[in-house]
Amino acid sequence: MESKYQGQTAASRLRRLLQEEGKTVFCPGVYDGISARIALNTGFDCLYMTGAGTAASRLGLPDLGLATMGDMAANASMIASLDRSVPVIADADTGYGGPLMVARTVHAYIAGGVAAMHLEDQVITKRCGHLANKELVDEDVYLSRIRAACMAREDARQASGGGADIVIIARTDSLQLLGYDVAVSRLHKAIALGSDVAFLEGMTEFDQCARVCRDLAPTPVLLNMVAGGITPSLSVEEASHLGFKVVIFPSVALDPVSEHVTDAMRNLKESHRAIVSETRKVGGVKHFFNILGLKECMDFDNAAGSSSFAYGA
Ligand SMILES: C[C@](O)(C(=O)O)[C@H](CC(=O)O)C(=O)O
Numbered sequence: 001m002e003s004k005y006q007g008q009t010a011a012s013r014l015r016r017l018l019q020e021e022g023k024t025v026f027c028p029g030v031y032d033g034i035s036a037r038i039a040l041n042t043g044f045d046c047l048y049m050t051g052a053g054t055a056a057s058r059l060g061l062p063d064l065g066l067a068t069m070g071d072m073a074a075n076a077s078m079i080a081s082l083d084r085s086v087p088v089i090a091d092a093d094t095g096y097g098g099p100l101m102v103a104r105t106v107h108a109y110i111a112g113g114v115a116a117m118h119l120e121d122q123v124i125t126k127r128c129g130h131l132a133n134k135e136l137v138d139e140d141v142y143l144s145r146i147r148a149a150c151m152a153r154e155d156a157r158q159a160s161g162g163g164a165d166i167v168i169i170a171r172t173d174s175l176q177l178l179g180y181d182v183a184v185s186r187l188h189k190a191i192a193l194g195s196d197v198a199f200l201e202g203m204t205e206f207d208q209c210a211r212v213c214r215d216l217a218p219t220p221v222l223l224n225m226v227a228g229g230i231t232p233s234l235s236v237e238e239a240s241h242l243g244f245k246v247v248i249f250p251s252v253a254l255d256p257v258s259e260h261v262t263d264a265m266r267n268l269k270e271s272h273r274a275i276v277s278e279t280r281k282v283g284g285v286k287h288f289f290n291i292l293g294l295k296e297c298m299d300f301d302n303a304a305g306s307s308s309f310a311y312g313a
Contacts, residue, residue: 010080010115011165014046014087018167018197018220024240027089029250032057036079037292038253040086046115049076050250051091052128063128069096069105077112087115089169089248094126094137095119099148106152109166116167118199118222119145121174121186129173129201130229136174143189146170150194169222170195175202184215191219197246199224203231213243220245227251286313 008016017025027046030036031053039047052063054075059066076090090109095102102119109117120126121142123135136142149168156164170190175183187198199222200212209232213221223244224231228251239247267275279287286294298309 008085009163009165010084010087010113011167013085014089014115014167015165015196017046017087018245022240024236024245024247026236026239026247027249028252029053029248030079030253031075033078033082033292035253035257036082040083041291045086046246047079047086047088048248048250049079049088049090049114050248050254051093052250053254054091056254065093065122065124065126067093069101069108072096073105073108073112076109076114076117080113080115084113088113089116089118089167089246090114092117092119094122094124095145095149097124099144102145102148103152103155106149106166106168107156110153110156110164114166116169116197117149118169118171118197119149120171120199120201121145126173128226129171129224130226130231132176134173134176134202136177139186139189142172142186143193146190146193146195153194167196168194169197169199171199171201171222173201175200175204175208180208180211184212187216187219191216196220197222202229206232209234209239209244210242217243222246222248225249227255 017023025046027048028039028044029048029050030039031050036047051067051072054072055061055063055067058071058075072090072092076088080088092105092109095105106117121136123137127134146168153164153166153168170187172183172186174186183200187200191198197220198216200208201224203209203212209223221244223234223239223246225234225247236247264275283290294313298313301309
């Protein structure tokens with residue numbers, strides 16, 4: 001069967017979604033194979049790889065600039081590989097070093113099939129954008145990160161005959177320290193260098209959310225809806241009404257996981273017996289493996305002529 005996305009890379013598919021009149025792309029935050037599979041099975045047309053979730057799930061650590069480029073690129077590439085027709089927007093933090101390192105990051109994300117990446121102006125020892133007392137790099141350092149990313153994308157475009165067209169999202173964390181006008185001015189400069197999308201991190205007032213898309217028009221703007229964060233909570237419809245073209249929900253899976261797993265762990269510790277969910281009682285272990293593509297794996301193996309799954313599993 002021909003894919004309806006024939007010939008489109010994930011990046012070009014995302015570019016089309018961004019151009020669709022009246023469309024706001026909204027993305028659940030995913031950070032591992034399970035959360036990504038569940039989001040794909042739910043039918044989202046774009047995913048967001050959260051850096052906070054990547055640091056949490058791969059390293060067991062908070063979002064403090066501890067995940068390396070290797071950690072992030074490997075995770076983003078794995079997630080992007082699960083369904084090539086669904087674009088993945090991935091956190092790329094500060095780019096993990098100077099311009100040469102930023103360029104390596106861009107090439108690693110492109111090689112992994114990532115559709116878009118965001119780069120910010122915090123110091124390398126960064127923290128979640130919704131924490132206090134963030135430190136920034138000077139504007140020229142930030143712009144050299146963005147310039148390096150756009151130069152690397154251009155090199156990759158030429159080498160691939162146009163295919164490698166990763167969407168570059170300029171994020172600024174400067175609102176907290178330098179105020180709205182400086183933050184928007186940093187984004188304008190990043191756009192002038194070739195960023196495709198702008199991301200004003202850590203807005204604290206509805207008025208800022210209401211202004212930013214107008215002030216940066218016609219560049220598409222991304223809204224970060226961290227649960228419990230400092231930005232007023234908006235629905236996708238409300239965000240769309242204000243002009244946002246992309247909304248990410250980084251923590252949508254993190255809180256349910258930490259809360260439900262805590263309950264399950266406590267229960268096992270106290271009762272010495274694991275809770276068996278209703279779905280497992282009915283579907284057995286296969287229920288979970290089916291979420292991860294068991295059937296598709298067996299079909300592939302059969303189609304390749306193997307007899308391993310001729311009688312199922
Ligand atoms: C968007 C973000 O960069 C992320 O890693 O998902 C974080 C979100 C978070 O820490 O929950 C951020 O806003 O800095």
